[in-house]
Amino acid sequence: MMGIATSSLHAFHKSNGSSISNSFCRLGLQFASVHSNSFSNDDHRPPSKFQKVTNLEDALNLFDEMTQRRPLPSVVKFTQLLNSVSKMKHFSSSLDLFKQMCAIGVPVSVYSMSIAIRCCCRLYRTKDGFALLGCCFRRAVVPNVFIFSTLLDGLVLEDRILEAERLFKKLIKHKLCETNVVMYNTMIKGLCKFGSNDIAIGLLRLMDERGCKPNIVTYNTIIDSLCKDRMIDDAFKIFKEMVFDKGILPNVITYNSLIYGLCLLGRGDEVSKMLKEMEDEKISPDLQTFNILVDAYCKEGKVDEAEAVIDTMVEKGVSPDIVTYNSLIDGYCLRGEMTKARKLFDSLTSKGLVPDVFTFNCLLNGYCKNLEIEEAMHMFHEIKRKGLKPDIVTYSTMLQGLYRVGRCGDACTLFDEMRAHGQLPNQCTYRIVLDGLCNNHQVEEALSLFRLVDDSKLNSDIAVYTILIDGASKCGKLDTARSLFHELTIKGLQPNVWTYCTMISGLCGEGLLTEAKHLFLKMDESGCPPNDVTYRVLLQGFLKNQHYDDVEMLLQEMDGRSYSLDASTLSLLIDQTAAGSLDRSMLKLIGRLVPKELMGAPS
Protein backbone atom coordinates (compact mmCIF):
# COMPACT_ATOMS: atom_id res chain seq x y z
CA MET A 1 0.00 0.00 0.00
CA MET A 2 2.67 2.44 1.05
CA GLY A 3 4.73 1.48 -2.00
CA ILE A 4 1.93 2.37 -4.36
CA ALA A 5 1.29 5.62 -2.56
CA THR A 6 4.93 6.61 -2.63
CA SER A 7 5.33 5.86 -6.32
CA SER A 8 2.19 7.80 -7.13
CA LEU A 9 3.45 10.67 -5.07
CA HIS A 10 6.64 10.48 -6.98
CA ALA A 11 4.72 10.72 -10.23
CA PHE A 12 2.86 13.70 -8.86
CA HIS A 13 6.08 15.28 -7.73
CA LYS A 14 7.58 14.81 -11.14
CA SER A 15 4.76 16.67 -12.82
CA ASN A 16 5.66 19.72 -10.75
CA GLY A 17 9.36 19.02 -10.99
CA SER A 18 10.94 22.13 -12.37
CA SER A 19 8.98 24.64 -10.35
CA ILE A 20 9.59 22.72 -7.16
CA SER A 21 13.34 22.56 -7.48
CA ASN A 22 13.55 26.23 -8.43
CA SER A 23 11.43 27.31 -5.52
CA PHE A 24 13.31 25.02 -3.22
CA CYS A 25 16.53 26.78 -4.10
CA ARG A 26 14.91 30.14 -3.46
CA LEU A 27 13.84 29.00 -0.03
CA GLY A 28 17.40 27.99 0.70
CA LEU A 29 16.35 25.42 3.23
CA GLN A 30 18.52 22.78 4.72
CA PHE A 31 16.96 20.00 6.64
CA ALA A 32 18.25 17.82 9.41
CA SER A 33 18.15 14.35 8.01
CA VAL A 34 18.64 12.53 11.25
CA HIS A 35 17.17 13.14 14.65
CA SER A 36 19.70 14.92 16.76
CA ASN A 37 20.13 13.64 20.27
CA SER A 38 20.82 17.10 21.60
CA PHE A 39 17.13 17.76 22.26
CA SER A 40 15.58 17.51 25.67
CA ASN A 41 12.66 15.30 26.26
CA ASP A 42 10.60 17.80 28.22
CA ASP A 43 7.15 16.92 26.93
CA HIS A 44 6.01 15.89 30.39
CA ARG A 45 6.78 19.31 31.88
CA PRO A 46 3.99 21.83 32.55
CA PRO A 47 3.30 24.27 29.71
CA SER A 48 6.18 26.72 29.45
CA LYS A 49 5.85 30.46 28.91
CA PHE A 50 5.92 30.32 25.12
CA GLN A 51 2.38 29.02 25.09
CA LYS A 52 1.31 32.36 26.50
CA VAL A 53 3.19 34.29 23.82
CA THR A 54 0.79 36.81 22.37
CA ASN A 55 2.97 39.05 20.25
CA LEU A 56 5.61 38.57 17.64
CA GLU A 57 8.42 40.25 19.55
CA ASP A 58 8.03 37.96 22.57
CA ALA A 59 7.85 34.96 20.29
CA LEU A 60 11.06 35.88 18.49
CA ASN A 61 12.88 36.58 21.75
CA LEU A 62 11.73 33.27 23.14
CA PHE A 63 12.87 31.50 20.00
CA ASP A 64 16.36 33.02 20.35
CA GLU A 65 16.47 32.03 23.96
CA MET A 66 15.38 28.49 23.12
CA THR A 67 18.13 28.12 20.55
CA GLN A 68 20.71 29.05 23.25
CA ARG A 69 19.53 26.41 25.71
CA ARG A 70 21.45 23.16 26.06
CA PRO A 71 20.12 20.65 25.64
CA LEU A 72 17.86 22.22 23.04
CA PRO A 73 14.17 22.23 23.96
CA SER A 74 12.14 19.45 22.42
CA VAL A 75 11.04 19.37 18.82
CA VAL A 76 7.48 19.66 20.08
CA LYS A 77 8.25 22.95 21.85
CA PHE A 78 9.81 24.43 18.74
CA THR A 79 6.87 23.36 16.64
CA GLN A 80 4.38 24.77 19.11
CA LEU A 81 6.14 28.12 19.01
CA LEU A 82 6.14 27.96 15.22
CA ASN A 83 2.43 27.30 15.33
CA SER A 84 1.69 30.22 17.63
CA VAL A 85 3.58 32.62 15.36
CA SER A 86 1.67 31.38 12.32
CA LYS A 87 -1.61 31.61 14.27
CA MET A 88 -0.77 35.29 14.84
CA LYS A 89 -0.67 35.52 11.05
CA HIS A 90 3.01 36.46 10.98
CA PHE A 91 3.55 34.06 8.12
CA SER A 92 6.88 35.44 6.93
CA SER A 93 8.34 35.36 10.44
CA SER A 94 6.98 31.89 10.91
CA LEU A 95 8.75 30.77 7.75
CA ASP A 96 11.97 32.40 8.97
CA LEU A 97 11.71 30.46 12.21
CA PHE A 98 11.11 27.27 10.27
CA LYS A 99 14.25 27.92 8.24
CA GLN A 100 16.25 28.57 11.42
CA MET A 101 14.87 25.42 13.00
CA CYS A 102 16.08 23.49 9.99
CA ALA A 103 19.46 25.23 10.14
CA ILE A 104 20.08 24.30 13.78
CA GLY A 105 19.06 20.75 13.10
CA VAL A 106 15.58 20.52 14.60
CA PRO A 107 14.07 17.50 12.83
CA VAL A 108 11.26 18.26 10.40
CA SER A 109 7.97 16.61 11.24
CA VAL A 110 4.84 16.34 9.18
CA TYR A 111 3.34 18.85 11.60
CA SER A 112 6.03 21.53 11.31
CA MET A 113 6.06 20.97 7.58
CA SER A 114 2.32 21.54 7.33
CA ILE A 115 2.68 24.79 9.26
CA ALA A 116 5.44 25.97 6.93
CA ILE A 117 3.40 25.01 3.87
CA ARG A 118 0.39 26.84 5.26
CA CYS A 119 2.54 29.97 5.71
CA CYS A 120 3.71 29.81 2.09
CA CYS A 121 0.12 29.44 0.90
CA ARG A 122 -1.16 32.32 3.01
CA LEU A 123 1.60 34.50 1.56
CA TYR A 124 0.31 33.64 -1.92
CA ARG A 125 3.44 31.57 -2.44
CA THR A 126 1.78 28.22 -2.99
CA LYS A 127 4.57 27.42 -5.42
CA ASP A 128 6.97 27.44 -2.45
CA GLY A 129 4.48 25.27 -0.60
CA PHE A 130 4.84 22.68 -3.35
CA ALA A 131 8.61 23.05 -3.09
CA LEU A 132 8.30 22.06 0.55
CA LEU A 133 6.13 19.12 -0.49
CA GLY A 134 9.07 18.07 -2.63
CA CYS A 135 11.23 18.25 0.50
CA CYS A 136 8.80 15.93 2.28
CA PHE A 137 9.54 13.20 -0.23
CA ARG A 138 13.25 13.63 0.13
CA ARG A 139 13.06 13.61 3.93
CA ALA A 140 10.74 10.62 4.20
CA VAL A 141 8.07 12.80 5.73
CA VAL A 142 4.84 11.30 4.44
CA PRO A 143 2.51 14.15 3.47
CA ASN A 144 -0.92 13.72 4.98
CA VAL A 145 -4.39 15.13 4.46
CA PHE A 146 -3.46 18.32 6.37
CA ILE A 147 -0.64 19.09 3.99
CA PHE A 148 -2.63 18.34 0.86
CA SER A 149 -5.69 20.25 2.07
CA THR A 150 -3.47 23.23 2.81
CA LEU A 151 -1.93 23.11 -0.66
CA LEU A 152 -5.36 22.75 -2.23
CA ASP A 153 -6.47 25.78 -0.24
CA GLY A 154 -3.43 27.70 -1.47
CA LEU A 155 -4.34 27.01 -5.10
CA VAL A 156 -7.90 28.14 -4.41
CA LEU A 157 -6.62 31.29 -2.71
CA GLU A 158 -4.59 32.12 -5.82
CA ASP A 159 -7.60 31.44 -8.08
CA ARG A 160 -5.77 28.52 -9.67
CA ILE A 161 -8.96 26.53 -9.85
CA LEU A 162 -7.96 24.20 -12.67
CA GLU A 163 -4.80 23.16 -10.86
CA ALA A 164 -6.81 22.74 -7.67
CA GLU A 165 -9.22 20.42 -9.46
CA ARG A 166 -6.35 18.48 -10.98
CA LEU A 167 -4.69 18.04 -7.59
CA PHE A 168 -7.96 17.06 -5.94
CA LYS A 169 -8.75 14.43 -8.57
CA LYS A 170 -5.22 13.08 -8.43
CA LEU A 171 -5.34 12.73 -4.64
CA ILE A 172 -8.56 10.76 -4.85
CA LYS A 173 -7.70 8.67 -7.91
CA HIS A 174 -4.28 7.61 -6.62
CA LYS A 175 -5.35 7.54 -2.97
CA LEU A 176 -2.36 9.73 -2.12
CA CYS A 177 -3.82 10.45 1.27
CA GLU A 178 -6.99 9.87 3.18
CA THR A 179 -9.61 12.33 2.03
CA ASN A 180 -11.83 13.94 4.59
CA VAL A 181 -14.61 16.47 4.84
CA VAL A 182 -12.16 19.39 5.09
CA MET A 183 -10.59 18.49 1.79
CA TYR A 184 -13.98 18.24 0.08
CA ASN A 185 -15.00 21.53 1.68
CA THR A 186 -11.88 23.21 0.37
CA MET A 187 -12.60 22.01 -3.15
CA ILE A 188 -16.23 23.08 -2.82
CA LYS A 189 -15.08 26.51 -1.68
CA GLY A 190 -12.86 26.77 -4.78
CA LEU A 191 -15.68 25.80 -7.10
CA CYS A 192 -17.99 28.34 -5.49
CA LYS A 193 -15.33 31.02 -5.72
CA PHE A 194 -14.97 30.26 -9.40
CA GLY A 195 -18.73 30.69 -9.86
CA SER A 196 -19.47 27.01 -10.37
CA ASN A 197 -22.20 26.62 -7.77
CA ASP A 198 -23.77 23.76 -9.69
CA ILE A 199 -20.56 21.75 -9.77
CA ALA A 200 -20.05 22.52 -6.08
CA ILE A 201 -23.51 21.12 -5.33
CA GLY A 202 -22.63 18.13 -7.49
CA LEU A 203 -19.56 17.54 -5.34
CA LEU A 204 -21.70 17.82 -2.23
CA ARG A 205 -23.85 14.94 -3.57
CA LEU A 206 -20.78 12.97 -4.59
CA MET A 207 -19.04 13.20 -1.23
CA ASP A 208 -22.20 11.98 0.45
CA GLU A 209 -22.33 9.00 -1.94
CA ARG A 210 -18.68 8.27 -1.23
CA GLY A 211 -19.40 8.08 2.46
CA CYS A 212 -17.89 11.40 3.46
CA LYS A 213 -20.64 13.15 5.34
CA PRO A 214 -21.11 16.84 4.54
CA ASN A 215 -21.11 19.02 7.65
CA ILE A 216 -22.23 22.53 8.56
CA VAL A 217 -19.16 24.04 6.86
CA THR A 218 -19.98 22.26 3.58
CA TYR A 219 -23.51 23.62 3.61
CA ASN A 220 -22.51 27.08 4.78
CA THR A 221 -19.97 27.39 1.97
CA ILE A 222 -22.58 26.60 -0.66
CA ILE A 223 -25.35 28.65 0.95
CA ASP A 224 -23.04 31.64 1.21
CA SER A 225 -21.98 31.40 -2.41
CA LEU A 226 -25.58 31.14 -3.63
CA CYS A 227 -26.52 34.15 -1.51
CA LYS A 228 -23.66 36.22 -2.88
CA ASP A 229 -24.73 35.29 -6.41
CA ARG A 230 -28.25 36.51 -5.59
CA MET A 231 -29.65 32.99 -5.90
CA ILE A 232 -31.42 33.24 -2.59
CA ASP A 233 -34.21 30.79 -3.43
CA ASP A 234 -31.68 28.11 -4.28
CA ALA A 235 -29.87 28.96 -1.05
CA PHE A 236 -33.05 28.36 0.93
CA LYS A 237 -33.55 25.03 -0.85
CA ILE A 238 -30.08 23.88 0.26
CA PHE A 239 -30.76 25.32 3.72
CA LYS A 240 -33.93 23.23 4.04
CA GLU A 241 -32.14 20.13 2.79
CA MET A 242 -29.47 20.66 5.45
CA VAL A 243 -31.94 21.11 8.28
CA PHE A 244 -34.74 18.71 7.39
CA ASP A 245 -33.01 15.95 5.42
CA LYS A 246 -29.63 15.93 7.11
CA GLY A 247 -30.62 17.13 10.54
CA ILE A 248 -27.78 19.64 10.64
CA LEU A 249 -28.66 22.67 12.73
CA PRO A 250 -27.87 26.08 11.23
CA ASN A 251 -25.49 28.37 13.10
CA VAL A 252 -24.91 32.10 13.14
CA ILE A 253 -22.79 31.87 9.98
CA THR A 254 -25.64 30.20 8.07
CA TYR A 255 -28.04 32.92 9.15
CA ASN A 256 -25.57 35.69 8.34
CA SER A 257 -25.20 34.41 4.78
CA LEU A 258 -28.96 34.21 4.30
CA ILE A 259 -29.50 37.66 5.82
CA TYR A 260 -26.78 39.07 3.57
CA GLY A 261 -28.46 37.49 0.52
CA LEU A 262 -31.84 38.90 1.46
CA CYS A 263 -30.37 42.38 2.04
CA LEU A 264 -28.69 42.22 -1.35
CA LEU A 265 -32.09 41.75 -2.95
CA GLY A 266 -33.75 44.36 -0.77
CA ARG A 267 -36.01 41.76 0.86
CA GLY A 268 -36.10 43.47 4.25
CA ASP A 269 -39.31 41.80 5.49
CA GLU A 270 -37.71 38.40 5.24
CA VAL A 271 -34.63 39.68 7.07
CA SER A 272 -36.82 40.48 10.07
CA LYS A 273 -38.25 36.96 9.85
CA MET A 274 -34.78 35.46 9.88
CA LEU A 275 -33.77 37.54 12.90
CA LYS A 276 -36.89 36.32 14.68
CA GLU A 277 -36.08 32.74 13.73
CA MET A 278 -32.56 33.16 15.16
CA GLU A 279 -34.02 34.41 18.40
CA ASP A 280 -36.36 31.39 18.57
CA GLU A 281 -33.44 29.07 17.92
CA LYS A 282 -31.42 30.81 20.65
CA ILE A 283 -28.74 31.85 18.15
CA SER A 284 -27.43 35.28 19.11
CA PRO A 285 -26.61 37.68 16.30
CA ASP A 286 -22.89 38.44 16.32
CA LEU A 287 -20.74 41.35 15.16
CA GLN A 288 -21.02 40.26 11.55
CA THR A 289 -24.82 39.99 11.69
CA PHE A 290 -25.00 43.57 12.92
CA ASN A 291 -22.47 44.72 10.35
CA ILE A 292 -24.54 43.23 7.53
CA LEU A 293 -27.59 45.11 8.80
CA VAL A 294 -25.71 48.39 9.28
CA ASP A 295 -24.27 48.15 5.79
CA ALA A 296 -27.62 47.28 4.20
CA TYR A 297 -29.32 50.28 5.82
CA CYS A 298 -26.47 52.60 4.82
CA LYS A 299 -26.61 51.43 1.23
CA GLU A 300 -30.35 52.17 1.17
CA GLY A 301 -29.58 55.64 2.50
CA LYS A 302 -31.29 54.85 5.82
CA VAL A 303 -28.50 56.09 8.06
CA ASP A 304 -30.83 56.66 11.02
CA GLU A 305 -31.80 53.00 11.02
CA ALA A 306 -28.14 52.04 10.75
CA GLU A 307 -27.35 54.17 13.79
CA ALA A 308 -30.20 52.48 15.64
CA VAL A 309 -28.68 49.07 14.84
CA ILE A 310 -25.38 50.28 16.30
CA ASP A 311 -27.17 51.36 19.49
CA THR A 312 -28.82 47.94 19.73
CA MET A 313 -25.58 46.07 19.28
CA VAL A 314 -23.90 48.13 21.97
CA GLU A 315 -26.84 47.42 24.32
CA LYS A 316 -26.37 43.72 23.61
CA GLY A 317 -22.69 43.97 24.48
CA VAL A 318 -21.37 43.64 20.93
CA SER A 319 -18.76 46.32 20.22
CA PRO A 320 -18.86 47.90 16.77
CA ASP A 321 -15.57 47.49 14.94
CA ILE A 322 -13.89 49.34 12.10
CA VAL A 323 -16.06 47.52 9.54
CA THR A 324 -19.22 48.81 11.26
CA TYR A 325 -17.98 52.38 11.13
CA ASN A 326 -16.67 52.04 7.58
CA SER A 327 -20.20 51.23 6.46
CA LEU A 328 -21.58 54.18 8.42
CA ILE A 329 -18.97 56.55 7.00
CA ASP A 330 -19.88 55.29 3.55
CA GLY A 331 -23.56 55.85 4.33
CA TYR A 332 -22.92 59.48 5.30
CA CYS A 333 -20.79 59.99 2.19
CA LEU A 334 -23.49 58.58 -0.09
CA ARG A 335 -25.89 61.19 1.30
CA GLY A 336 -23.31 63.90 0.80
CA GLU A 337 -23.05 64.42 4.57
CA MET A 338 -19.31 64.90 4.48
CA THR A 339 -19.10 66.83 7.76
CA LYS A 340 -20.71 63.92 9.62
CA ALA A 341 -18.50 61.42 7.81
CA ARG A 342 -15.39 63.39 8.70
CA LYS A 343 -16.45 63.82 12.32
CA LEU A 344 -16.96 60.07 12.66
CA PHE A 345 -13.61 59.43 11.00
CA ASP A 346 -11.89 61.80 13.45
CA SER A 347 -13.56 60.09 16.41
CA LEU A 348 -12.35 56.60 15.51
CA THR A 349 -9.14 56.85 17.51
CA SER A 350 -11.02 57.80 20.68
CA LYS A 351 -13.10 54.64 20.15
CA GLY A 352 -9.89 52.65 20.12
CA LEU A 353 -10.22 51.86 16.41
CA VAL A 354 -7.63 52.32 13.69
CA PRO A 355 -8.81 53.50 10.26
CA ASP A 356 -7.84 51.07 7.50
CA VAL A 357 -7.63 51.38 3.72
CA PHE A 358 -11.38 50.75 3.49
CA THR A 359 -12.05 53.72 5.76
CA PHE A 360 -9.91 55.99 3.64
CA ASN A 361 -11.41 54.68 0.42
CA CYS A 362 -14.94 55.43 1.65
CA LEU A 363 -14.02 58.98 2.60
CA LEU A 364 -12.03 59.49 -0.56
CA ASN A 365 -15.02 58.36 -2.58
CA GLY A 366 -17.28 60.71 -0.62
CA TYR A 367 -15.07 63.72 -1.28
CA CYS A 368 -14.71 62.81 -4.96
CA LYS A 369 -18.48 62.38 -5.44
CA ASN A 370 -19.00 65.74 -3.79
CA LEU A 371 -16.35 67.25 -6.04
CA GLU A 372 -14.17 68.23 -3.08
CA ILE A 373 -11.09 67.06 -4.91
CA GLU A 374 -8.57 68.88 -2.71
CA GLU A 375 -9.92 67.14 0.39
CA ALA A 376 -9.80 63.85 -1.49
CA MET A 377 -6.19 64.49 -2.44
CA HIS A 378 -5.39 65.29 1.17
CA MET A 379 -6.94 61.97 2.26
CA PHE A 380 -5.01 60.17 -0.43
CA HIS A 381 -1.71 61.50 0.98
CA GLU A 382 -2.89 60.70 4.52
CA ILE A 383 -3.10 57.01 3.59
CA LYS A 384 0.62 56.81 2.97
CA ARG A 385 1.41 59.04 5.94
CA LYS A 386 -0.42 56.55 8.18
CA GLY A 387 1.77 53.79 6.87
CA LEU A 388 -1.02 52.19 4.85
CA LYS A 389 -0.76 51.19 1.22
CA PRO A 390 -3.20 52.65 -1.30
CA ASP A 391 -4.88 49.74 -3.07
CA ILE A 392 -6.54 49.35 -6.45
CA VAL A 393 -9.79 50.83 -5.12
CA THR A 394 -7.95 53.88 -3.72
CA TYR A 395 -6.35 54.61 -7.07
CA SER A 396 -9.51 53.92 -9.05
CA THR A 397 -11.56 56.18 -6.78
CA MET A 398 -9.01 58.96 -6.99
CA LEU A 399 -8.83 58.62 -10.77
CA GLN A 400 -12.58 58.91 -11.03
CA GLY A 401 -12.54 62.03 -8.88
CA LEU A 402 -9.86 63.68 -10.98
CA TYR A 403 -11.68 62.93 -14.24
CA ARG A 404 -14.91 64.20 -12.79
CA VAL A 405 -13.40 67.66 -12.20
CA GLY A 406 -11.67 67.57 -15.56
CA ARG A 407 -8.10 67.10 -14.29
CA CYS A 408 -7.14 64.62 -16.99
CA GLY A 409 -3.43 65.39 -16.79
CA ASP A 410 -3.31 64.63 -13.06
CA ALA A 411 -5.35 61.50 -13.67
CA CYS A 412 -2.87 60.39 -16.29
CA THR A 413 0.05 60.94 -13.88
CA LEU A 414 -1.77 59.00 -11.16
CA PHE A 415 -2.54 56.18 -13.57
CA ASP A 416 1.21 55.88 -14.24
CA GLU A 417 2.00 56.15 -10.53
CA MET A 418 -0.36 53.34 -9.65
CA ARG A 419 1.31 51.01 -12.10
CA ALA A 420 4.73 52.08 -10.86
CA HIS A 421 3.60 51.14 -7.33
CA GLY A 422 2.71 47.68 -8.46
CA GLN A 423 -1.05 48.13 -8.54
CA LEU A 424 -2.21 46.66 -11.81
CA PRO A 425 -5.34 48.32 -13.19
CA ASN A 426 -8.25 45.91 -13.34
CA GLN A 427 -11.40 45.91 -15.45
CA CYS A 428 -13.04 48.44 -13.16
CA THR A 429 -10.09 50.82 -13.32
CA TYR A 430 -10.20 50.67 -17.10
CA ARG A 431 -13.89 51.43 -17.12
CA ILE A 432 -13.23 54.48 -14.94
CA VAL A 433 -10.34 55.69 -17.10
CA LEU A 434 -12.17 55.17 -20.40
CA ASP A 435 -15.31 56.79 -19.05
CA GLY A 436 -13.25 59.68 -17.68
CA LEU A 437 -11.52 60.27 -20.99
CA CYS A 438 -14.79 60.09 -22.93
CA ASN A 439 -16.51 62.56 -20.60
CA ASN A 440 -13.63 64.96 -21.05
CA HIS A 441 -13.86 64.97 -24.84
CA GLN A 442 -10.87 62.68 -25.20
CA VAL A 443 -12.62 59.88 -27.05
CA GLU A 444 -9.66 59.38 -29.37
CA GLU A 445 -7.38 58.78 -26.36
CA ALA A 446 -9.93 56.39 -24.89
CA LEU A 447 -10.13 54.44 -28.13
CA SER A 448 -6.35 54.26 -28.49
CA LEU A 449 -5.99 53.05 -24.90
CA PHE A 450 -8.66 50.43 -25.54
CA ARG A 451 -6.88 49.21 -28.66
CA LEU A 452 -3.47 49.42 -27.01
CA VAL A 453 -4.33 47.36 -23.95
CA ASP A 454 -4.44 43.92 -25.38
CA ASP A 455 -6.30 42.39 -22.49
CA SER A 456 -8.88 39.76 -23.30
CA LYS A 457 -10.98 40.62 -20.25
CA LEU A 458 -11.04 44.30 -21.09
CA ASN A 459 -11.69 43.71 -24.76
CA SER A 460 -14.63 41.50 -24.05
CA ASP A 461 -16.20 43.67 -21.38
CA ILE A 462 -19.64 44.80 -22.45
CA ALA A 463 -19.49 47.76 -20.04
CA VAL A 464 -16.29 49.01 -21.68
CA TYR A 465 -17.91 48.84 -25.10
CA THR A 466 -20.95 50.68 -23.83
CA ILE A 467 -18.79 53.45 -22.36
CA LEU A 468 -16.97 53.84 -25.68
CA ILE A 469 -20.19 53.74 -27.74
CA ASP A 470 -21.59 56.44 -25.48
CA GLY A 471 -18.44 58.55 -25.69
CA ALA A 472 -18.18 58.22 -29.46
CA SER A 473 -21.81 59.10 -30.14
CA LYS A 474 -21.80 62.04 -27.73
CA CYS A 475 -18.92 63.67 -29.56
CA GLY A 476 -20.47 63.18 -32.98
CA LYS A 477 -18.54 60.08 -33.97
CA LEU A 478 -21.62 58.02 -34.70
CA ASP A 479 -19.81 55.87 -37.24
CA THR A 480 -17.29 54.83 -34.61
CA ALA A 481 -20.13 54.08 -32.20
CA ARG A 482 -21.87 51.99 -34.85
CA SER A 483 -18.75 50.00 -35.68
CA LEU A 484 -18.08 49.32 -31.98
CA PHE A 485 -21.65 48.07 -31.65
CA HIS A 486 -21.13 45.89 -34.71
CA GLU A 487 -17.83 44.60 -33.26
CA LEU A 488 -19.76 43.21 -30.30
CA THR A 489 -21.75 40.87 -32.51
CA ILE A 490 -18.61 39.74 -34.31
CA LYS A 491 -17.04 38.90 -30.96
CA GLY A 492 -20.13 37.01 -29.93
CA LEU A 493 -20.82 39.43 -27.06
CA GLN A 494 -24.43 40.06 -26.19
CA PRO A 495 -25.31 43.76 -25.85
CA ASN A 496 -27.28 44.42 -22.65
CA VAL A 497 -30.13 46.88 -22.05
CA TRP A 498 -27.67 49.63 -21.23
CA THR A 499 -25.75 49.06 -24.48
CA TYR A 500 -28.96 49.19 -26.54
CA CYS A 501 -30.13 52.33 -24.73
CA THR A 502 -26.81 54.02 -25.40
CA MET A 503 -26.82 53.14 -29.08
CA ILE A 504 -30.48 54.14 -29.49
CA SER A 505 -29.77 57.41 -27.75
CA GLY A 506 -26.82 58.04 -30.08
CA LEU A 507 -28.94 57.38 -33.17
CA CYS A 508 -31.73 59.62 -31.90
CA GLY A 509 -29.22 62.37 -31.23
CA GLU A 510 -28.36 62.38 -34.95
CA GLY A 511 -32.03 62.27 -35.93
CA LEU A 512 -31.75 58.72 -37.25
CA LEU A 513 -35.12 57.69 -35.87
CA THR A 514 -35.84 54.84 -38.27
CA GLU A 515 -32.57 53.16 -37.39
CA ALA A 516 -33.22 53.79 -33.68
CA LYS A 517 -36.68 52.26 -33.94
CA HIS A 518 -35.30 49.30 -35.85
CA LEU A 519 -32.75 48.64 -33.09
CA PHE A 520 -35.45 49.06 -30.46
CA LEU A 521 -37.57 46.38 -32.18
CA LYS A 522 -34.55 44.11 -32.44
CA MET A 523 -34.16 44.03 -28.64
CA ASP A 524 -37.07 41.67 -28.00
CA GLU A 525 -35.89 39.32 -30.76
CA SER A 526 -32.40 39.26 -29.24
CA GLY A 527 -33.74 38.16 -25.89
CA CYS A 528 -33.02 41.51 -24.30
CA PRO A 529 -36.42 43.18 -23.86
CA PRO A 530 -36.46 46.99 -23.55
CA ASN A 531 -36.88 48.38 -20.04
CA ASP A 532 -38.39 51.66 -18.86
CA VAL A 533 -35.17 53.53 -19.65
CA THR A 534 -35.19 52.30 -23.27
CA TYR A 535 -38.75 53.55 -23.72
CA ARG A 536 -37.85 56.92 -22.23
CA VAL A 537 -34.78 57.25 -24.46
CA LEU A 538 -36.74 56.47 -27.62
CA LEU A 539 -39.64 58.71 -26.58
CA GLN A 540 -37.29 61.60 -25.97
CA GLY A 541 -35.70 60.96 -29.36
CA PHE A 542 -39.08 61.11 -31.08
CA LEU A 543 -40.23 64.20 -29.19
CA LYS A 544 -37.01 66.16 -29.69
CA ASN A 545 -37.11 65.39 -33.42
CA GLN A 546 -40.79 66.32 -33.73
CA HIS A 547 -41.65 62.81 -34.76
CA TYR A 548 -45.02 62.24 -33.15
CA ASP A 549 -46.46 59.22 -35.01
CA ASP A 550 -45.28 56.57 -32.62
CA VAL A 551 -45.51 58.47 -29.33
CA GLU A 552 -48.97 57.25 -28.38
CA MET A 553 -48.12 53.66 -29.22
CA LEU A 554 -44.98 53.83 -27.06
CA LEU A 555 -46.92 55.34 -24.16
CA GLN A 556 -49.52 52.59 -24.43
CA GLU A 557 -46.87 49.90 -24.44
CA MET A 558 -45.29 51.49 -21.37
CA ASP A 559 -48.67 51.46 -19.67
CA GLY A 560 -49.09 47.80 -20.57
CA ARG A 561 -45.71 46.97 -19.05
CA SER A 562 -46.38 49.13 -15.95
CA TYR A 563 -43.39 51.33 -16.74
CA SER A 564 -43.33 54.92 -15.60
CA LEU A 565 -42.07 58.23 -16.97
CA ASP A 566 -39.17 60.20 -15.54
CA ALA A 567 -39.24 63.94 -14.90
CA SER A 568 -37.47 65.04 -18.09
CA THR A 569 -39.55 62.90 -20.48
CA LEU A 570 -42.72 63.98 -18.68
CA SER A 571 -41.73 67.61 -19.01
CA LEU A 572 -41.14 67.21 -22.76
CA LEU A 573 -44.53 65.54 -23.19
CA ILE A 574 -46.34 68.28 -21.28
CA ASP A 575 -44.57 71.04 -23.17
CA GLN A 576 -45.40 69.53 -26.53
CA THR A 577 -49.02 68.97 -25.55
CA ALA A 578 -49.27 72.58 -24.44
CA ALA A 579 -47.75 73.67 -27.74
CA GLY A 580 -50.43 71.68 -29.56
CA SER A 581 -47.97 69.21 -31.12
CA LEU A 582 -49.49 66.31 -29.22
CA ASP A 583 -53.19 65.56 -28.94
CA ARG A 584 -54.63 66.55 -25.54
CA SER A 585 -56.52 63.24 -25.48
CA MET A 586 -53.17 61.64 -24.61
CA LEU A 587 -53.03 63.45 -21.26
CA LYS A 588 -55.06 60.79 -19.49
CA LEU A 589 -52.63 58.11 -20.63
CA ILE A 590 -49.66 60.28 -19.64
CA GLY A 591 -51.22 60.79 -16.21
CA ARG A 592 -51.30 57.06 -15.66
CA LEU A 593 -47.54 56.87 -16.32
CA VAL A 594 -46.56 59.50 -13.75
CA PRO A 595 -44.97 57.82 -10.72
CA LYS A 596 -46.16 58.76 -7.25
CA GLU A 597 -42.99 60.65 -6.39
CA LEU A 598 -43.50 63.02 -9.35
CA MET A 599 -47.12 63.71 -8.48
CA GLY A 600 -47.54 67.35 -7.52
CA ALA A 601 -43.92 68.15 -8.40
CA PRO A 602 -43.52 71.20 -10.63
CA SER A 603 -42.90 70.08 -14.17
Add this chain to the structure above:
DNA sequence: TTAGGGTTAG
Protein backbone atom coordinates in the same frame (compact mmCIF):
# COMPACT_ATOMS: atom_id res chain seq x y z
C1' DT B 1 -2.43 21.41 12.35
C1' DT B 2 -6.36 21.62 7.18
C1' DA B 3 -12.43 24.10 5.53
C1' DG B 4 -17.38 28.37 6.17
C1' DG B 5 -19.85 34.56 7.31
C1' DG B 6 -19.49 41.28 7.22
C1' DT B 7 -17.00 47.00 4.75
C1' DT B 8 -14.50 50.43 -0.41
C1' DA B 9 -14.08 52.02 -7.02
C1' DG B 10 -18.34 50.38 -11.28
